[in-house]
Amino acid sequence: MTLFGLPTSSAAGIMLTSCLSGALLSNYATFLTDPQMAPLSIVMTALSTATAVFITPILTLLLIGKKLPVDVKGMISNILQIVIAPITGGLLLNRFFPQICNAIRPLLPPLSVFVTALCVGAPLAINIDSLVSPLGMSVLFLVIAFHLSAFILGYLLSGLAFHKAPHVKALQRTLSYETGMQSSLLALALANKFFQDPLVGVPPAISVVIMSLMGFSLVMLWTKKKKTVME
DSSP states (O other): OGGGTOOHHHHHHHHHHHTSOBOTHHHHHHHHHOGGGHHHHHHHHHHHHHHHHHHHHHHHHHHHTTTSOOOHHHHHHHHIIIIIHHHHHHHHHHHHOHHHHHHHGGGHHHHHHHHHHHHHHHHHHHTHHHHTSHHHHHHHHHHHHHHHHHHHHHHHHHHHHTTTSTTHHHHHHHHHHHHHOBOHHHHHHHHHHHOSOGGGGHHHHHHHHHHHHHHHHHHHHHHHHHHHHHO
16 A cells, blocks of 8 residues: 555555455356355355454454554444344344235345445545545555455465365356455445545445456356357
8 A cells, every 4th residue: 555655544445345254246246157156155255244243343453453543342333233233134024024025125126226326426426536636546456456366366276275176167256256346335334434534435435336347247258158168
């Protein structure tokens, strides 16, 4: 971060994004490319999300704590409220009130897109002048580099570690999605909640867009490649 001359707030946003668990979008990407690997992807995301309750605040304190104040207890509580509570509530609602779930399920996809657009658009709109400045270009470059390296390393290292496993290519693609696609919206929520400077929220907001574009570009590439091989 120092090499690019980023202010502390922007560097904190990038580091916060890197501390988060895998995104739920990675499960969908895996399902589109290798449906048989979807259960593995879901388990990995669930485990990383569960451990993120404690790991993310600790990593944030270690990486950012010397630069900016970090409320570890508050962050743990907030992650529980944002992640664990809705999942638990959804499971209980689906278990005991399936009729309600069936009624609202068709509304959830467009609603999630709308809410995501609001969450991403707000910090970008507030900091539009910073985004089009050389500083914004540096943040964009670092976010792209972060996700690109995560996709590549996830693919290569899993190939080395599990080269004798059956369906190794499908496994590599699954782990690439898991490492390359982070819960940037959670990072954005934490940035807005625990850091006063709005610039902290800019890298997570950019990350949502970049990781989605890169992840689903890989979906199209690998899906097309699989079809070509089958033909």
